[in-house]
Amino acid sequence: MSQGRHAPTALTPQPARTQLTPRAAEIVQAARELLEEQGPEALTMRALGERLGMRAPSIYKHLKGKEAVEAALIEQGLAEMGAALYAALDGAGDPVEAVLRAYRRMALAHPNLYRLSTGGPLNRAALPEGLEEWAGTPFFLACGEPQLAQALWSFAHGMVILELDGRFPDSSALDLTWREGARAFLAARTAP
């Protein structure tokens, strides 16, 4: 770990991950594969059981229910996104551009996990305290100012989710759009 542009990343240590039993971890791993390979609709308790060679009700011996499976996946998604963003800050180049690039790259690499992690209301009680904030901090580190950081995060999330959902016209030059957005935020940061 070294540092970003404005502050040492070590200021916000990564929160501890929730501890799962080995079997529960296997189940979550299988759930992740199912989710990524076949989409959110395919992630059913019965399909998950089948992939593990067991029946759906047996899963409940290891995890409270489908929500708990999803919470574990969301935790993975946030943790990996956070790691990718902090790593991007450590690289060369402007931190705003670096964070945006890493964000998009991560989301497109795991689209269904990203959607699950960031879509819809979030059951915070099921997540490790502070994980969400930790994962978002790189935006603050890149901007040096909380409001602009939130705005930058919103831009990044909006871009990614609209791209994943195929909401942009087919003719869209998304690389250019990302560049334009980066340019706007870069200008706002350096010139208040």
Place this chain on the structure above:
Amino acid sequence: MSQGRHAPTALTPQPARTQLTPRAAEIVQAARELLEEQGPEALTMRALGERLGMRAPSIYKHLKGKEAVEAALIEQGLAEMGAALYAALDGAGDPVEAVLRAYRRMALAHPNLYRLSTGGPLNRAALPEGLEEWAGTPFFLACGEPQLAQALWSFAHGMVILELDGRFPDSSALDLTWREGARAFLAARTAP
């Protein structure tokens, strides 16, 4: 209708709305009330039927299925959003700020309709040709340039959806965040 900052709004006339039978329109209206009052989970075919004094299977005499009901709602959402954005362009003040304000206002006024309209993949075949593009054009009219317009739209959508989903920390000063975002895009537009 008059004009926005860069181009007359009449350049892109509102696409025709899909025609529903009176009874089908009643059903869609009831669906909208159900959706807004009790959330997306409550919008089931049986609940919808009950609200109309009929059984769920009877709905299929008027609409193809739940997807058709949702498509009609999405169409309403997009049409109303578009109308609000064009109206905002006609007002005083900077068009970027006006469009952002109208977008947020509209989304927060009908959160569940907004989520339905903008979340997840979109079945374009079920929508009037060009409606989506028409509803998004005000962003272009405000920016005068397609890439910046897409970026602005992404920012607005990200802000709104994260706010609706309660993803921002409770302490967030979202008004300020919107202002910061507007400032960034305004600067990018005027100073290329």
Place this chain on the structure above:
DNA sequence: CTTGTCAGGCTAACGCTGTTAGCCTAGAGT
């Protein structure tokens, strides 16, 4: 006036979902 058509309701049922209750069995601990 009778007859035929059919729009628009109904019930029953299917296959799917998450979930619960209760049973059974192999292995660990005392």
Place this chain on the structure above:
DNA sequence: ACTCTAGGCTAACAGCGTTAGCCTGACAAG
């Protein structure tokens, strides 16, 4: 040797979207 329990199982429930098939009242044609 006895007990306990982790971790599997089946059966079942309620709710979901949806389909098939029936029925009835209104309305048009002869």
